[in-house]
Amino acid sequence: MKKTILLLFISVSLFAQIDFNKHFHNKTLRFDFYHVGNSNSEQIIFDELIEEPIWGGRKINLVDTLNLGAYKIAIFDSNDVEIYSKGFSTLFKEWQTTEEAKKMDRAYSGAVIFPYPKEIVTLKIFTRDIKNKFKDIYSLKIDPENYFIRKGNEDEYDVEEIMKSGNSSEKYDIVFIPEGYTEDEMDKFIDDCNVLKNYLFNYAPFSELENKFNIWAVNAPSVESICDIPADDIWGNTLLNSSYYTFDSERYLMTEDYQKVCDVAANAPYDQIYILANSTKYGGGAIFNFYSLTVTNDPKFKEIFVHELGHGLAGLADEYGYDNTFEDYYPKGVEPWEKNITTLANFSSKWKKDIEANTPIPTPDDSLNLYKLGVYEGAGYVAKGVYRPTYNSIMRTLSAKEFNKPSQDAIREVVLFYSK
Secondary structure, three states, X not given: XXXXXXXXXXXXXXXXXXXXXXXXXXXXXXXXXXXXXOOOOEEEEEEEEEEEOOOOOOOOOOOOOOOXXXXXXXXEOOOOOEEEEXXXXXXXXXXXXXXXXXXXXXXXXEEEEEEEXXXXXXXXXXXXXXXXXXXXXXXXXXXXXXXXXXXXXXXXOOEEEEEOOOOHHHOXXXXXXXXXXXXXXXXXXXXXXXXXXXXXXXXXXXXXXXXXXXXXXXXXXXXXXXXXXXXXXXXXXXXXXXXXXXXXXXXXXXXXXXXXXXXXXXXXXXXXXXXXXXXXXXXXXXXXOOEEEEEOOOOOHHHHHHHHHHHHXXXXXXXXXXXXXXXXXXXXXXXXXXXXOEOOOOXXXXXXXXXXXXXXXXXXXOOOOOOOOOOEEXXXXXXXXEEEOOOOOOOOOOOOOOOOXXXXXXXXXXXXXXXX
16 A cells, blocks of 8 residues: 555656646747636636747746735646646736726736647636635637747847846846836936846845846837826826826826836846836836736835735735724635735644744734744734734835744745746
């Protein structure tokens, strides 16, 4: 019996490591779609398939075991074997939590990328149910020889190397995209990229992982240097059409045109898209494996950059809460997938093992011990019933100068998974 179990374990271990060259070409296939629905329903609507010349993603660890994100894309071969997968979240998912979503249907553009298959495959998209378990909501059989797959990239721009540590398939690649930088301001864009690159590696665990990163910048100018500010009747002509007041939140600066973002990003290899907005008005935002965004002319722009990267790279939750707001954001009795918050439904899966003995759970607030590990109430936009690891961190306030240990562990796990 033991021998049988051992052989099964060995076969599963070997099976789990998918051979990239057997299944994929060294280029990208992009699936564009529209995400349609309301607060209680969602649907994926096919738009088009696009062949892109660069595959900058991982070539081992092709099957995602991180279990992060509100959604997951998975590619299956003709034998229904999963040969690639990746977790992600979307702007549509956030919109579903708004009051507007209770009153109307909306459509948001979406896209996912994966290595270009050599044979017919099935693409599936999964969403999390109320218990945080993935269930499939969309399936599409793809013939890579289909002549309706659009070739090339109509948005071609020069790419500048900000930092290169090695081959993109063995590194974590960040691509910076400019928003609101005119042709005459592209030098400023590159300068801003370098400032943020240098600042990032002051933070653990990035400081210990510097040689795991490549960073690129796409020289893609805008006509004007102003992002939309609807409440002030200001409408700029920028590359990505980003706007303040996303979901009617003044400082939430995002773009709904994700397919345009992907068009520009396709000029470089990337695991993470980061948009730099040439704006003086405070703002930004980020969604896991979607994109991150920060303004670059605010005094706190470097801190905003690091905070938002925590969301975009590792799916970290915000570690602050609001009274009487988002009270149903995290269902009672369900452990959030984000690594730096807990409802205590399954706390042993989070940072419980790292807490000092005799630490009370929940842990009383202690502003004199800002980074002592505990279980502090108020996180994920929720004032009660959701807990964070420390009294303060960069995911709670920009004045903090560090990620707490659970956040550092989450970032490290993602970067090492992508950079083997």
